[in-house]
Amino acid sequence: MSGTRTDAQDPGATDGAGVLETRLIDIGREEFAREVWGRTALLTRSVGDFSDLFSAAAVDELIARRGLRTPFLRVAKDGSTFPDSSFTSSAGVGATVPDQLDDTALWRSFADGATLVLQALHRTWEPVSEFTTRLSTELGHPVQANAYVTPPQNRGFDDHYDVHDVFVLQIAGTKRWIIHEPVHPDPLRDQPWTVHRAAVAEAARGTARIDTVLEPGDALYLPRGWLHAAQAQQEVSIHLTLGIHSWTRHALAEQLAQAALALLADEPEMRTTLPLGVDGPGGEVDAVRERLAAAVAAADTTALFHRARRGQGRPAPLGPLAQLTAVEGLRTDSPVRLREALAARLEGSRLTTRVGWLDFPESDVPAVVRLLDGEVHTAEDLGVELVARLLRAGVLVPADR
Template sequence: MSTSAPDLRHPGVSSDAGVLESRLIEIPRTTFADDYWGRRALLSRGVSDFSDLFSAAAVDELISSRGLRSPFLRVAKDGATLPTSSFTSPAGVGATIGDQLDDTRLWRQFHDGATLVLQALQRTWAPIGDFAAALSSELGNPVQANAYITPPQNQGFDDHYDVHDVFVLQIQGTKRWVIHEPVFDAPLRDQPWTDRRASVAEAAATEPAIDAVLEPGDALYLPRGWLHAATAQGEVSIHLTLGIHNWTRYGVAEQLAQVALARLQDDPAMRSSLPMGEALPDDEVLERIREAMVAALAEADPNPGIERTRRSQARPAPLGPLAQHEAVRNLSRETNVQLRAGLDPTVDGVRLHTRIGWFDFSEADLATVRRLLDGAPLTVEEIGRPLAERLLAAGALVPALG
């Protein structure tokens, strides 16, 4: 697929203004990459109009009309998450699954001061899905989108930190954010704030780094570990939180260790048993094991494992089965098709790896596939009907837009 020209001082950071620079920050993206990414909070005032992404009407539609189930919503009040049974119920004949959102119960919870949290909106609300996919591509990290709907003068959660970076986008109303620097820098996913309640509470009582009321169009960036609490002001507040699930050096180390251990499985000496009667290795055996691990690590390549994990953390663009059926049924030499968005394709030899599986090609077909990777639509005649039919049937090609 076509990509923007890379910034040579910042590998992986595009020099063209994408959604990050055009809608989320008021400084150059290179300045953000150098001075803020993973380091400092950033408040950007009036940086964009987010009404195209989400709204109060979207909240009502999702809760009352979409048949969402409990994983897509949670409810918080007075710093605690309420039990799922307090806002779910079956939905009548033909829809008796018991964990569907109950709009009456949710209204009563909201009216009583609870915050509604619509989760994983990148899967349930198309404009947010497109936006999250674009931001994920720019940042090189998976993005999850949640919406927080808070009644006036209420706070859903006490001071805490997240284990991922976030962008906060104020959609409607106003919300006061009180932010403190970390008590624990760059926490990993298994290092939650609840492990440090006392330190968090102590830090929350000190002078904040930022104390600001966000208005519609404002955006706030918080690196993981930064403490925050937010309170709606005089009207209902709706904000989006874009959670950036950061790849870390520790994550790369995990991949290295997995590859090295897999290599050691093929070493008969490493598979051999310890001497009978000994539950622990002696110093000599332990040193040999260390040497073997160091050698395996030196030869380990973590990138294939990282690529597989990264692909599994997101989905390709939506695929309509009926539209795809019509495209296959009405295929002609003049039909324009293109590679499905969000496949995250990479070529390794004659093999194309994607989020929906891998494909092997002849050298001749691979040349055509590389043209498809550039992103421009091609006709069936240009691709060749057998290859076009194969990729359409697999869900890798789709009818071209427009």
């Protein structure tokens, strides 16, 4: 974090070992970053117990009692995805929304060998939400979470690759994973495996890079593009997949081009009409290329990058009743802290966050810089009026002493 008043942000990776080192890998963070990240697969045996994150009971709770709707669940078998209408229905009087999960239909599909895919668990299951928030903060890349629940001796999907990196955490049962090296390394988000279907099928017939059975407590890291297929063994398999939507150099290039075009829009010469004619732009291309190159050199993508980064995540949950109690009961000794996962950034006297932006008088800027450390502060320490304003804005939340 920058210590200046004009460029400060909330803390990124935690001090000391974070969840990456303590929960997902048995090598150091630096070694992982240097030798593994985005380069190769990594299998880690018995890295820990994941039952605090997810379980069989959690599956039943979400499907039978939470009133989940599509697209929070998919159903798949042998490479085919079921239509939503086959496992959704209205929930009756007072809950007639037609796309709610039908637990009876899901049970019948599951009993017939289908895999249940609980999607976006970072939005629906608190332990997973807290974990993915911490991991995303450490990695600097957005993280999502899905759970795959597969009956014995079945598999939901054929050989394929993902367009994001993944950590696979085996929760219950066992599952055999067959992994091959990429046919299209580092695919972008608009380059799915179906574009290379024939190459994927051919590669899957070759010798596997990894052929192993994951047991509870095992973790597997796969960079985007690595081919994989998995099949449950003698019992129901449950695993979590943490999808890491990596920022790429191509994404930065897109932002650079966007910033350059914005600069060119302010140049009167670039807004003029091309000459009449039917032969195309002709010599105009070289002149435009020269101006575009100059604009790229002058473009500053910092604001675009941070805006895009904020837009790809969500802040920590906010309880409106607890927040109202904090506002109405605010005293000088009231403890508060920065809301987690805000992606807060102070530039000059403007604070930008995932919940909007706020401008401050110069007198408040030092206090705003202090609150960005993520530690617990009192209203007296920061200023009661400032704290009240930030509680109402959803930037600060009440904290335990």
